[in-house]
Amino acid sequence: MASKMQGSATKALVVEDIKVDCVILLRMLQKLNCKTTVAHNGKEAVDLFLEGKTFDIVFFDKDMPLMTGPEAVTKIRSMGGTEVKMVGVSADFGGMEAFMHAGADMFVPKPMKLETLDSMLQEVISKKNMSV
């Protein structure tokens, strides 16, 4: 289950306010050799992009204080973040519509399986390797 691009690890941003959910997803990403960053709400995520930080993939929880996941997706896409893969994650299946409408690439119900995450990252890696 290697997730490694030519020369650099996949850069993943986890946007999640519930600590236990965040820790689990971070652990999965670290097991898959990703370099991880955390934002505790949508606003922090947007701020990271405003600071010029770049990521290969971003995982957004849906309901968070200050700015929700779908709101952050909309904002980041409008700022020009069109290449980064954005994944909405929620235990609420109703979140799918909100995320896809906001411009997310996909929605995954919680809890995410390691295999699901691995195949998502493989896709990101393949796309990135093709563009190098």
Add this chain to the structure above:
Amino acid sequence: MECYNLQRQAACLKRSLFDQGYLDEQFCQIEDLQDEASPNFTEEVVSLFFKDSARLMTNIEQAMEKNPRDFNRWDAHMQQLKGSCYSIGASRMKNECASFRNNCGDENAEGCMRSFQKVKREHGVLRQKLESYFQLLRQAGPAETATRPGCA
């Protein structure tokens, strides 16, 4: 011999947690993330869950007191707790959270209160059982995870 007995006790306790519906497959996923680099990952996650969930339940309780019949607010809080329950495989708690949310949907305040009491009860029972489980594991020592009864 002592270690072996403790390991067996831990394995039996874990099996019973699955058999009685307290935990589901997701708990095994958490255990699969544990390795030599993070040997206590499962216990750390469970500890974090109980910290988070206690806070979320306090938020729900306050919302029910300060915002009577504000079912959308109650539901929003419970949705977060339910999500955490999914994440660690706390199956019975998850079901009671779902029941609460159904009562919110029906605008049934008494039903919500009953469900919430059940959520709190399941939370307490699960915490007690998992504390016992991890205590047994600590006493047994690090060689437990050769087989994982209860995990598919």
